[in-house]
Amino acid sequence: MENSPSLTKDQIIQDLLPQKFGKLGMIWTYSLIFICLIGAFAYYRQLSKGLVVTNMGDYVSWGIYISNFVFFVAISLVGSLITAIFRLSNMKWATPLTRIAEIIAVSAIVFASLIIIIDMGRPDRMLNLFLHGRIQSPIMWDVIVISTYFVISLLLLYLPLLPDLKIMIKFKERSSNILNKLYLFQGSFWRGTAEQFKISERAITILCITIIPVAFSIHTVTSWLFATTYRPGWDSTNFGAYFISGAFLVGAGGVVVAMFVFRKFYKLEKYITEMHFEKMGRIVVMLSLLYLYFNINEYLVPAFKMKSGEEAHLKGLFSGEFALIFWFAILIGMIIPILILVFKKGRKPLPMFIAGIMIVIGAWFKRYLIVTPTLLHPFLPMQDAPAEFHHYFPSWEEWAIAMGTLAGTLLVITFFARIYPIIPIQETITEQDETCMSLPPTKRHE
Amino acid sequence: MKKLKINKYIFLLLPFLFIALTNRVSAQEKEEAVELVKLNYFTVNNGVQYLILENSLKKGRNTEPLKNKVFHFYLNSNTPENLIGKVSTDKNGRAKSFLPPSLKAAWAESSNPTFIAVAVGKEDEIAAELAVSKSKIQLDTLTTDGIRSISVKVMQLTDSVWVPAADVEMKVGVQRLGGILSAGDEETYTTDSSGTATMEFTKDSLPGDQKGNFVLVAKIQENDLYGNLLIEKTVPWGIAVKTDNSFFEQRTLWTTRFRTPIWLLIMAYSIFIGVWGTIIYLITQIVKIKKLGVAVPEEEI
Known part of the structure; x- marks a missing residue:
């Protein structure tokens, strides 16, 4: 946007209004629906037969469902980074990315809640958490912060959308009747008066301030689900900061991927420019280095002491049965992206996209490594346990459900991008006007 | 000149190569599975x-x-x-x-x-x-003048008649999680000519279950004649272990929610009320925006 100050208001509106999907978009959507349906069928089997369809057992009671949960919570943190932290620090260049970040946050947090319910053998007992919940229990903290973060993220998505809803209502010929009814229901009262803008701006600022501690809480609490237990790999005072740094990294990686995809398929090159990739690239390098630093803390310090209780766990990661995934997560999830993005040429859209994909995939496996290997290394030796309890590989139902939830997250983002403008229209116009006003009169509308 | 240099390195390597090869051959000879x-x-x-x-x-x-x-x-x-x-x-x-x-x-x-x-x-x-010789093992307990003793008798079947089995070594004691805690001071006991081993139970004040029971065992291990024999008997010789509820009425992090520390409750609920109060306030702001919008006719925009 900063590179193209000569865009007219109409042009911006035409460019940024939601577009109908082409053939590729439809294939993408139906593929996601198909994966979700397989996941739903697998969940139906799990509901009817019980958790016996999974490969979880007495030892590995948290498998890929909980890994997925930690992943979702992590990626959802990006909403607070891009929207709140950047907005409060007046980083205007990030405006086109705010809605992408917020929708990633909302969809991820929805599926984070769902996957927890899926992990329960008896989901109907979820109600007991509210009826008999104890404030001392970390799971209660998690329920509270997830629901709070969800509501705040939803508000942060909705309030900046109001001016855009007015624009979409105005251009109703661009949308179907159902969508127009939806826009009217959600935003027909927005007149764009100075008073409304004033209240809205103030509310958004309050939201941005509130979401930061809540976002930090949500992932700190998630880390405490592990760190409040005395187990190899989890017994760490560093866990909150370690989780938050990892969350910012995967979230930023996710935004980079989404930026590239929306830019390419929605033809948004004028709005998501190379400058955005350059700046996001620098942020991702910093976050990768930060996360790498915490990883060194988390693994090398216990490895230096090599306490007998932790030895099997650490050796399993460094050179044992989890070594392949461990080094994959470290190399693909951190070191290679750092090597790509540290150079200026690496901060171009395509290399950034590749690095973003690496970060997200590496982060998913990293969450698996945080959850499962610890469970396979209890302090007391595993005696008289069936042979299959000594190892864990998810059943097809677990894979299908986990992939179904990941596809579900992408589907929510996809539907959102089809229904609403993925780049805030009104804010783009306002910033365009401000940029023009800051230019000398002769340079305006060149 | 160059050629000579290469030969020199080969000569240096040869002794190592020789040692490595001969070691390998001798190792293979030794390691017959x-x-x-x-x-x-x-x-x-x-x-x-x-x-x-x-x-x-x-x-x-x-x-x-x-x-x-x-x-x-x-x-x-x-x-x-x-x-x-x-x-x-x-x-x-x-x-x-x-x-x-x-x-x-x-x-x-x-x-x-x-x-x-x-x-x-x-x-x-x-x-x-x-x-193996078919055998059986019996464990009896006796309390005389407050002194507890254990008698273990081992019999073997000879020509369809059960006869005492002498000189059989065994462990006698209390079954604990990590193994057998010997009943007396000896590590093992041996049967006499009557096939009996008798020992005084010297382990007083051992914790039992909630009723004060624990399991006495006599175990013969890898005996050439009889194999492995085990006999168990539950006796009320332990001290009943009762859950210590003395701290139950205190407010601690792990007691029920009605006994949660007050400072924790105040902190948690004030954060909760603070954040949700803000959310409710923001929702009222949206309602306010809506009222403002409804009050302004659409054509005035």
């Missing part, structure tokens, strides 16, 4: 008899368990009618089989049963054989 098959017989409380086979490969100083090896167990002779069972070794190289009811008559007839293990695929040779 031998397959070991061992049968063990167990009786628990004179009622349950079973066999455990251990199969391993001995190579030099190392012994590695052989897994997934299939064996047939037989009683007295390796004929199909005497088949005890077909077993497969686990990852520790062990396989277990109980005596089936079909061999009850054959078992009752014999005073000195022989167990035979034959590897599947090598039916012509006997992999392991174990002959």
Whole structure:
């Protein structure tokens, strides 16, 4: 946007209004629906037969469902980074990315809640958490912060959308009747008066301030689900900061991927420019280095002491049965992206996209490594346990459900991008006007 | 000149190469693998008899368990009618089989049963054989003048008559999580000519279960004649362990929610109310925006 100050208001509106999907978009959507349906069928089997369809057992009671949960919570943190932290620090260049970040946050947090319910053998007992919940229990903290973060993220998505809803209502010929009814229901009262803008701006600022501690809480609490237990790999005072740094990294990686995809398929090159990739690239390098630093803390310090209780766990990661995934997560999830993005040429859209994909995939496996290997290394030796309890590989139902939830997250983002403008229209116009006003009169509308 | 230099390095390397090769050959000579098959017989409380086979490969100083090896167990002779069972070794190289009811008559007839293990695929040779004398073990307790003692009697079947078994070594004591805590000061006890071993129970003040019970055991291990025998008896000789509820009424992090520390409740609820209060305030702001919008006619925009 900063590179193209000569865009007219109409042009911006035409460019940024939601577009109908082409053939590729439809294939993408139906593929996601198909994966979700397989996941739903697998969940139906799990509901009817019980958790016996999974490969979880007495030892590995948290498998890929909980890994997925930690992943979702992590990626959802990006909403607070891009929207709140950047907005409060007046980083205007990030405006086109705010809605992408917020929708990633909302969809991820929805599926984070769902996957927890899926992990329960008896989901109907979820109600007991509210009826008999104890404030001392970390799971209660998690329920509270997830629901709070969800509501705040939803508000942060909705309030900046109001001016855009007015624009979409105005251009109703661009949308179907159902969508127009939806826009009217959600935003027909927005007149764009100075008073409304004033209240809205103030509310958004309050939201941005509130979401930061809540976002930090949500992932700190998630880390405490592990760190409040005395187990190899989890017994760490560093866990909150370690989780938050990892969350910012995967979230930023996710935004980079989404930026590239929306830019390419929605033809948004004028709005998501190379400058955005350059700046996001620098942020991702910093976050990768930060996360790498915490990883060194988390693994090398216990490895230096090599306490007998932790030895099997650490050796399993460094050179044992989890070594392949461990080094994959470290190399693909951190070191290679750092090597790509540290150079200026690496901060171009395509290399950034590749690095973003690496970060997200590496982060998913990293969450698996945080959850499962610890469970396979209890302090007391595993005696008289069936042979299959000594190892864990998810059943097809677990894979299908986990992939179904990941596809579900992408589907929510996809539907959102089809229904609403993925780049805030009104804010783009306002910033365009401000940029023009800051230019000398002769340079305006060149 | 260059050629000479290369030759010099080869000469340097030759001694190392020689040592490495000769070591390897001698190591191969030493490490001839031998397959070991061992049968063990167990009786628990004179009622349950079973066999455990251990199969391993001995190579030099190392012994590695052989897994997934299939064996047939037989009683007295390796004929199909005497088949005890077909077993497969686990990852520790062990396989277990109980005596089936079909061999009850054959078992009752014999005073000195022989167990035979034959590897599947090598039916012509006997992999392991174990002959035992049929035996039984009894454990009695006695309290005289407040002194508790244990008497263990071992009998063996000879010509259809139960006779005392002398000089049988065993462990007698209390079954604890990590093993057997000896009843007296000795590590093991041996039966006398009457087949009896008597010992004073010196372990006072041992914690039992909630009723003060614990399990006394007498265990004969890997005896050449009798195999492995175990007898158990529950006695109320322990101290009843009661849950210490003395701290229950205190406000601690792990007690029920009605006893949560007040400072924790105040902190948690004030954060909760603070954040949700802000959210409710923001929702009222949206309602305010809506009211403002409804008040302004659409054409005025």
